[in-house]
Amino acid sequence: MLNLLLKTYDLKLKKMFKLNLKIAWRNLWKNRGIAAINIGGLAIALTSFILVMMYFTYETSFDKTNPNYKHIYVVGVTYPEFKTNYIAAPFAAAIKQNFNEVELAGLAKGGSFELTIKNGKNTLFTNKILATDYNAAKILNINPNGGLVKPSGKIERLTYLSEESIKTLFPDKKDNKPEMVGFGASNSGITGIIEGSIKSNLHSNFTFDGVSIANELGNGDNYDMNDYTIFLQLKSGTDVANLEQKITNLYRTELLRSNSKKENSELKGVFIFLDPLSNLHLKPKAGNDTGYKILIALSILGLLILTIACVNFTNLTIVQAAKRAKEVGVKKVMGAYRSQLTIQFLTEIFIQCLIATILALVMAELILPYFNNLFQTNLSIWQTDNSLLWQLPLVLCLIAFTAGVYPALLLSGFKPSLVLKGNFSTSKQSSWLRNGLLVFQFSIAVIFIIGLLIVNAQLKYMRAQDLGFTANQVVYIKNLTLFNKPAKMGSVNFEPLRDKMLKIPGIKSATVATYIPGGTNGINSYTANCIKTNIDFVNVEFDYFETLDIKLKEGRFFSQTFKTDTINSAIINESAVAKYGMKSPIGQTIKGNGVDYKIVGVIKDFKSQGFETAVQPTIYTINDPYGDYKTQILVKIDKSKMAEALTTLKVQWPRINPQDGEDFRYEFLDELYGRLFKKQEQLQSVFFAATLLTIFIAVLGLFAFAKYITNGRIKEIAVRKILGANDLQIFKLINSSFFVMVLIANLISWPVAYIITKKWLETFAYRIDLTILPFVSSALITILLTIITVSIQARRAVRANPVDALKYE
Numbered sequence: 001m002l003n004l005l006l007k008t009y010d011l012k013l014k015k016m017f018k019l020n021l022k023i024a025w026r027n028l029w030k031n032r033g034i035a036a037i038n039i040g041g042l043a044i045a046l047t048s049f050i051l052v053m054m055y056f057t058y059e060t061s062f063d064k065t066n067p068n069y070k071h072i073y074v075v076g077v078t079y080p081e082f083k084t085n086y087i088a089a090p091f092a093a094a095i096k097q098n099f100n101e102v103e104l105a106g107l108a109k110g111g112s113f114e115l116t117i118k119n120g121k122n123t124l125f126t127n128k129i130l131a132t133d134y135n136a137a138k139i140l141n142i143n144p145n146g147g148l149v150k151p152s153g154k155i156e157r158l159t160y161l162s163e164e165s166i167k168t169l170f171p172d173k174k175d176n177k178p179e180m181v182g183f184g185a186s187n188s189g190i191t192g193i194i195e196g197s198i199k200s201n202l203h204s205n206f207t208f209d210g211v212s213i214a215n216e217l218g219n220g221d222n223y224d225m226n227d228y229t230i231f232l233q234l235k236s237g238t239d240v241a242n243l244e245q246k247i248t249n250l251y252r253t254e255l256l257r258s259n260s261k262k263e264n265s266e267l268k269g270v271f272i273f274l275d276p277l278s279n280l281h282l283k284p285k286a287g288n289d290t291g292y293k294i295l296i297a298l299s300i301l302g303l304l305i306l307t308i309a310c311v312n313f314t315n316l317t318i319v320q321a322a323k324r325a326k327e328v329g330v331k332k333v334m335g336a337y338r339s340q341l342t343i344q345f346l347t348e349i350f351i352q353c354l355i356a357t358i359l360a361l362v363m364a365e366l367i368l369p370y371f372n373n374l375f376q377t378n379l380s381i382w383q384t385d386n387s388l389l390w391q392l393p394l395v396l397c398l399i400a401f402t403a404g405v406y407p408a409l410l411l412s413g414f415k416p417s418l419v420l421k422g423n424f425s426t427s428k429q430s431s432w433l434r435n436g437l438l439v440f441q442f443s444i445a446v447i448f449i450i451g452l453l454i455v456n457a458q459l460k461y462m463r464a465q466d467l468g469f470t471a472n473q474v475v476y477i478k479n480l481t482l483f484n485k486p487a488k489m490g491s492v493n494f495e496p497l498r499d500k501m502l503k504i505p506g507i508k509s510a511t512v513a514t515y516i517p518g519g520t521n522g523i524n525s526y527t528a529n530c531i532k533t534n535i536d537f538v539n540v541e542f543d544y545f546e547t548l549d550i551k552l553k554e555g556r557f558f559s560q561t562f563k564t565d566t567i568n569s570a571i572i573n574e575s576a577v578a579k580y581g582m583k584s585p586i587g588q589t590i591k592g593n594g595v596d597y598k599i600v601g602v603i604k605d606f607k608s609q610g611f612e613t614a615v616q617p618t619i620y621t622i623n624d625p626y627g628d629y630k631t632q633i634l635v636k637i638d639k640s641k642m643a644e645a646l647t648t649l650k651v652q653w654p655r656i657n658p659q660d661g662e663d664f665r666y667e668f669l670d671e672l673y674g675r676l677f678k679k680q681e682q683l684q685s686v687f688f689a690a691t692l693l694t695i696f697i698a699v700l701g702l703f704a705f706a707k708y709i710t711n712g713r714i715k716e717i718a719v720r721k722i723l724g725a726n727d728l729q730i731f732k733l734i735n736s737s738f739f740v741m742v743l744i745a746n747l748i749s750w751p752v753a754y755i756i757t758k759k760w761l762e763t764f765a766y767r768i769d770l771t772i773l774p775f776v777s778s779a780l781i782t783i784l785l786t787i788i789t790v791s792i793q794a795r796r797a798v799r800a801n802p803v804d805a806l807k808y809e
Contacts, residue, residue, distance in 0.1 A: 037704050038313050039356045041697045042399070045309030046360035048693055049395070050388065051371050052302030054379050057387050059295050062281040063204050066141040068233055071103075072277040073240070075230040075247070076286045080269035081534045082523060083286035085229050089218020091254060092230045098250055101243050104233040106136025107217040108206075113631050114478050116663050117161075117194075118182040119169040125478075125665065126165065126209035131157075133217045139231045140206055142213070144198040145176050150215060157214035159192065162200040165209050169194075184480055185654070185661020202378070205280045223258040224626070232274065240274055248272040290612065290679045293763065297683065301448075301690040308441050308694055310399055312701035315437040317349070346400070353400040357392065374685055435741055438705060441698045442745035442786075443752075446778045448691040450753040453774035455684045458761065461768045462677060468606025468615075469517060470549035471670035475635045475646070476516060478665040481657055482629035483512045483541070492659070494541050494630070500656045504648045506641025509547045512630045514539040517548070517608040518673040522628065526592035526619060528580040528599075535576055535617040537592075539627040544620070545571070545603060547636045555586045555601030558622060562600075566622050570597035574605045576617035590619060593626045607766065610676035614765035634669065699789050702738070706793040710734060734794040735787055742786045746779045753778075 029035075063069060075095070076085045089107055096105040111129040118124070132142065134150045142148065144160045151158050166173060169181065176196045183190040200208055218228055234240070252267045275285045282292035365381055372379055381388060483494040494512050501510045515521045521536035542565075545557045553574060558565045570590055577585050590597050597619070605615040621627075637645045646666065649656070653664040717730055725733075754770065761767045 035352060037700045038316055039352050039359070041312050041700045042309045042353065042356035043359035043363065044693055045306045045697060046356055046395075046399075047363040047367065048690070049302045049306045050360055050364045050381070050392065051367065051379075052298055053391060053395075054381070054388060055371075055375060055377065056295060056299050056302075058203070058377060058379060059282060059291070061203065063201075063206075063277055065201065065203070066277070068139070068141070069277060071234050071236065071238075072139055073232045073234060073274040074277070074280065074284075075232060076273045076275050077226075077251070078269075078271040078273055079534055083273070084226070084523070085275070085284070085286045086226045087228060087230055088223045088226050089221040089228045090223065091251065092218075092228075094250060094254055095230070095232065095247060099243065099246065101235055101238040102232050103235050104135045104139050104231075106133050106139050106231045107228045108132040108136045108140070108231060109217065109228050113480065114665070116184055116480065116660075117165075117169065118186060119179070122169050122171070123663065124161075124165055124168045124209070125663070126161075128208045129210045129212060130206060130208040131212045131214065131217065133214050136231050137211070137213050139233045142198070142206070142211055144196055144211070144213075146196055148213075149195075151213065152215065157212050158195045159210060159212045160196055160198040161194050161210040162208065163197045164200065166194070166197040185659060185663060205277075223255055244272055244274050247274075288612065290763065293760075294679055294683050294686075297760075298686055301686060304444050304448075305690060305693050305697070306399075308444050308697050310402060311437045311441055312697055313349075313352075315434055315441075315701055316704050346405070350400045353396055357396050361392075374682060434705070438701065439741050439745045439748070441701060442742050442782055443749040445691075445694045445698045446746050446749040446782055447753045447756070448687065448694045449778040449781055450749070450774045451757060452684075452687045452691045453777060454757045454761070454768075454770070455680070455687050457768050457774070458764065459677065459680055459684055462611050462680070462766075465607075465611075465766065467517075467673075468550065468604055469608070471517065471668075471673050473637055473639050473642070474547060474669040475637060476667045476669050476672055477633040477635060477649075478667070479512075479631055479633045479657065479660060480663075481659040482631060484539075484629055497633075497656055498541075498543070500652070501635060501649070504645055504652070506638040506645035507649075508636045508638060509543045510633070510635045511544040511547045512541045512633050513544055514628045514630050514632065516632045516634060516672075517606070517669070518610075518676060520609070521616070521618060524592055524626075526590050528588060528590035529582055531580050533579060533617075535579065535619060537619050537621070537624065537627065539624045539630055540620050540622060541630060542622075544634075547634050548606075550606055551604040553602045553604050555599070557601055564598070565600070568595055568597050568623065569600045569621070571601040571603060571620040572599055573603050573615065573618045575615050576619060577602055579617040592619070593624055595621075595623065595625065597621060610673075611764050611766045612676075695785065699785055702786060702789050703793065706734075706738065706790045709737075710793050710796070731791055731794055735790050738786050738790050739783065742782050743779070746775075746782060749778075750775050 066072065074085050075087055075091070076083055077087055092105045092107050096102055109131045111127060111131070114125055114127040115129055116123060116125055130142075132140065134148075136142075137148055144158075145163075149158060161169070170179060173179070178196065179194045180191055181194055183192055194210075198211055218225075221228075234243070248271050251272050252270060255267060255270075273285055279285065282295060283289040361381065368379060368381065371377075481492050483492055498510045501507050515538050521538050523534055524537050525532060525534050526537075540558070542558050542560055545552070555571070558569065558571065562569065572585065572590065580590075582588060585599050585602055588599050590599060603620075607615060608618075609616070635649075649666075650664045654661045717733075720730065720733070753775070757774075758770060761770065
């Protein structure tokens with residue numbers, strides 16, 4: 001008996017489901033115009049949400065495949081003027097010896113220049129050779145194919161290349177046996193052994209063309225040589241804050257022990273911090289968190305677009321309430337329960353959401369190549385490990401419920417005695433909600449419009465602003481040769497190369513330096529005017545300032561006519577003058593790196609590191625005993641002879657710079673410097689797309705809403721026309737309520753947009769001033785769009801013959 005009852009109940013449920021499904025399809029087809037707007041708007045919003053969700057997951061999961069992800073930290077140092085992850089190599093061993101909380105301590109160092117590797121005619125240019133010790137390789141989960149092996153005996157280090165690099169050098173290689181390769185030019189005679197291949201994890205902070213694993217790194221280094229990164233693997237349950245304090249005390253002790261001239265008072269502003277591996281990609285403590293801010297902004301934009309679409313969906317469903325009121329009334333009179341009607345309406349809404357989701361997946365697949373190109377990623381929807389596979393069904397159900405539960409309850413709650421008496425559209429039961437949702441939609445649209453206008457203005461300002469140097473017509477030549485003057489062991493004098501290059505027609509000047517605009521500078525301690533502080537340093541050669549067209553404020557540039565320039569002369573920038581409080585800097589002494597430099601010139605500040613960072617106090621010298629080698633060659637070429645000069649350089653490069661040989665590579669400095677704008681240009685593209693989507697969705701909703709309102713006032717308009725109202729008065733009548741709502745949306749969104757954009761602009765050291773123009777422009781744009789959209793719908797009612805509307809009255 002029980003089984004029979006269960007079967008009967010199950011059969012009734014199936015029939016009810018089929019009936020609800022059939023009714024839902026019929027209602028959607030009957031109201032296909034509104035349904036298309038609903039589904040289209042939601043599909044567009046879901047497309048953007050899918051892309052944002054995939055990107056967010058990608059950006060926040062770097063290195064999560066590392067089994068010790070939660071226990072790995074980078075050791076950084078906070079100085080009074082800056083933070084850095086670069087630290088002295090001996091400190092890694094000191095940490096491991098003194099603290100039981102540390103399970104492993106390792107050293108790593110990235111490659112500083114492009115290395116050429118050759119196998120016969122096959123050439124590989126690598127600029128990402130990661131040097132690690134054995135402990136760092138274990139910490140970072142670096143596993144060559146065949147397993148991680150610790151170098152021993154006479155083998156000081158083992159070098160592996162990525163699988164892609166191995167394929168470039170050895171296209172036919174099938175095994176993982178060691179191979180002999182050449183380094184540098186074909187005639188360099190430098191060879192080495194590649195032990196095997198290693199899979200490069202592209203979803204990691206440590207991407208590489210190859211890895212060099214040593215038993216030990218930094219042998220012979222002291223505490224004045226801060227050029228390594230220390231990685232720690234901590235034991236579970238470690239109190240990180242307490243360990244930071246203990247490591248800080250140890251570091252100060254080690255600095256005092258290694259340098260007897262240092263005093264305790266100098267080290268009070270020096271602190272050690274431990275930065276989790278999870279921070280390194282998006283918000284490193286010693287770095288730029290622009291990527292994190294853009295990810296958050298992008299995520300908020302995606303959520304807002306989806307929210308607007310849900311609001312639009314809800315609003316249009318409520319707008320249709322009047323049409324469905326009599327249907328609900330009749331069904332209730334015939335015995336339908338409210339729960340049955342609610343399920344019916346939710347089924348209709350779920351079907352629309354399901355169709356929108358399928359369309360969104362199709363559109364996302366079509367847009368994904370452009371998205372990957374913009375953000376330099378390799379995302380794919382159809383990956384087996386893609387979290388989208390479980391996230392999207394959850395989002396679908398959530399949207400269907402949140403966007404449909406109120407309309408379903410509203411529609412199913414109509415009282416038959418009221419709705420069957422006449423037109424339900426005059427009821428004020430839900431008008432406040434409809435209007436409120438429309439105001440909300442346009443408020444978000446206004447914020448996006450203001451944001452886009454301000455982002456555009458800031459980027460326009462950055463492109464038009466005087467950088468303080470000229471990057472146009474300057475070519476950066478990639479180079480392996482180490483230059484220094486006076487020459488160090490293994491270094492080469494740059495003058496013969498410059499003389500050869502200047503003989504080529506079109507080349508105006510040539511120079512070499514340790515760092516170039518668009519990258520980071522070195523940092524060291526210098527003393528002047530009784531003030532000791534850390535400032536940036538750049539080691540240059542003659543013609544550096546002339547090549548970049550950097551302006552001189554006072555004094556002179558380096559000149560070959562002054563022999564002391566190669567020994568102890570220095571040029572500083574305006575920020576350094578201000579930092580040291582100098583009134584007459586020319587002729588004063590600035591001490592650093594064991595040299596007493598005489599200041600011979602002061603240059604005007606120039607934005608070598610973009611607009612987000614203020615110009616740093618910087619010293620420029622030719623002789624720096626402890627500085628890096630000069631490797632960055634810069635050549636200024638006449639615009640009219642650019643192609644010919646580059647062709648000649650390529651042909652003559654083996655003779656001009658034998659250590660590089662036939663491997664002549666270059667980049668234009670303006671393109672290299674332009675990469676500093678990459679993140680902001682991405683934000684501009686995202687804001688542009690988000691603004692268009694938001695406006696489009698809002699206008700779609702407004703279009704359908706205006707259609708409903710206009711149709712509901714057909715008879716009123718007919719009466720007014722009979723009484724003498726002209727077309728302009730009718731247009732004004734219909735537009736007035738929408739005009740007020742859009743005006744309210746602007747007034748609500750302006751303070752929010754002001755706060756958001758002000759916070760964003762504060763991330764720039766050099767920025768535009770916020771004016772009222774973007775806010776007024778957003779109001780004009782939204783009001784104009786509203787008038788056009790509503791007037792298109794109102795046109796039909798205005799042109800209608802009053803007789804047609806009143807003939808049945």
